[in-house]
């Protein structure tokens with residue numbers, strides 16, 4: 001168990017800059033999720049911790065000790081690979097026992113640990129099989145097992161449950177979180193699935209194109225995203241982003257678009273005038289679940305639009321509304337609107353405190 | 369008492385039942401389709417089947433006839449081997465192929481008169497040494513090329529293969545000059561080096577394909593588990609074993625069957641089987657019996673090697689072929 005620190009770390013492959021000046025402190029015992037779209041440099045970061053990629057620039061330290069030059073085997077780290085990387089010629093048992101045998105552990109101790117871990121992952125029946133006789137999901141669980149049998153300084157997971165079916169994935173999220181909390185081992189978990197990040201991590205680090213966007217608790221990431229990109233990346237369906245212009249009206253500020261005008265709450269007005277937006281251009285963010293829908297126009301539903309499509313999802317539905325050239329998603333309870341035909345007029349309302357404002361040029365969020 | 373008519377009727381209904389069964393199978397997916405497939409093949413492609421069998425039979429005769437002649441001739445007394453049947457006496461000709469009094473005279477002559485055992489050992493040492501060197505260095509080089517990320521990798525790889533493209537004769541003369549300078553002429557090391565010149569690029573080429581087929585993450589997993597890089601390489605050797613088997617066989621074959629290098633650079637001190645066999649053709653005449661016996665001695669070990677390692681080799685050669 002140990003804290004893990006990235007200090008101005010860069011990773012370059014010939015022309016590609018995969019990780020750009022990464023600074024990140026992962027606390028002892030923390031479950032940190034590296035989240036980002038495909039190709040943003042998550043695996044590269046993880047592999048630098050494991051010692052499988054050279055660090056182009058900067059420093060990574062583990063437990064206060066610089067590990068840049070340390071061979072992988074001396075780093076005392078366990079890792080689950082994206083492609084399982086099971087040893088094809090070994091049985092599941094031997095796959096899991098391999099790291100323990102290297103550590104000169106007694107036979108009984110190895111046997112106990114392998115069987116314990118196998119029980120947690122429900123792969124006891126598979127211990128005698130070879131990887132070629134396993135399904136993808138089983139392979140993945142064996143790979144996780146090979147990682148969990150050890151007591152390393154840190155666990156590294158590279159999309160460990162991406163290949164499981166939805167049901168098993170939901171269960172494994174719970175299992176992995178439980179195991180991590182029980183063992184208290186520092187964990188870096190790479191995924192592009194925000195649900196995994198939100199549900200398991202103590203903190204999430206969001207990356208985009210090799211640049212760290214924000215590090216915060218899942219709650220904070222969701223409620224106070226650092227910029228418009230993070231805001232739209234987290235949340236399903238994604239946050240609506242509307243383009244508008246900030247203007248003064250009646251002594252306060254309003255955000256004006258051709259189709260609607262949104263009053264800017266006082267607490268954000270000060271920050272917005274201080275933020276010195278370029279040409280007053282602003283982006284307004286509203287989460288689909290923060291919007292109300294009505295089929296009759298009134299003061300509480302000031303934004304008018306027309307239905308583009310309706311997607312029912314069990315007890316809720318997602319209404320896709322066209323407003324001018326823009327489209328707005330509204331998540332609402334089933335039956336809120338009676339007539340769901342295309343092009344039927346609908347009206348949207350919002351709570352002012354649920355609005356987000358972003359600098360339209362830099363994308364930075366503007367908070368009070 | 370059975371009425372013959374009923375019997376035929378019963379027979380014909382059976383046939384009809386068969387057809388009905390086949391028709392039913394039509395509707396069932398899976399193995400049943402295979403069954404119908406067989407029925408069709410049995411009826412329709414009989415001619416093709418016969419043609420294939422005929423062709424294969426001819427091919428086997430074509431391939432094995434020289435062996436047969438070599439084997440029988442090596443056991444035939446001199447007179448027997450060259451006695452010709454009367455013209456048009458086909459039966460006699462056939463009989464000559466089969467009926468003779470076997471003698472091991474040629475083999476005893478071969479080993480008693482000359483230094484044939486030494487030549488055999490020379491062949492063996494040259495072939496095995498070159499194969500071992502090629503496998504060891506080929507493995508490490510192929511591993512490096514497969515796993516490494518460095519500038520000019522493709523060019524290096526192509527250059528390695530391209531050395532194999534030069535005709536043997538083109539290399540013989542410069543090698544001769546070099547070996548002369550280093551006073552290696554007429555020694556076994558000269559032959560081993562010469563064979564390695566050809567075997568090593570080949571080994572690298574084949575083995576790189578095999579290493580490419582092994583996911584690098586498997587080694588990475590070993591390293592993270594606590595193995596060194598060398599240990600990780602050692603651990604994945606079983607996964608490229610078919611490639612190693614193929615390389616061993618082909619390297620041994622190249623050296624074992626070589627004539628030109630051994631003839632030019634081997635001299636008496638490093639005379640190998642093919643050169644020695646050629647030496648049996650002297651001014652006093654051609655010792656056909658002994659030549660055939662020598663041929664047997666040359667072929668037998670390779671046959672044995674082939675049988676022992678066959679399973680791996682087929683796997684190895686086909687996999688390598690697909691990979692490239």
Ligand SMILES: Nc1ncnc2c1ncn2[C@@H]1O[C@H](COP(=O)(O)OP(=O)(O)OP(=O)(O)O)[C@@H](O)[C@H]1O
Nearest residue numbers: 013016017018037038039040041042043044045192
């Ligand atoms: N060995 C390599 N050589 C060259 N470029 C590479 C190499 N490995 C990764 N890259 C590039 O670096 C960038 C980051 O890759 P990385 O594998 O870290 O992404 P990732 O976030 O893990 O993506 P994914 O979710 O698809 O696994 C990508 O643009 C990728 O093309």
Ligand SMILES: [Mg+2]
Nearest residue numbers: 042043044082
């Ligand atoms: Mg990745």
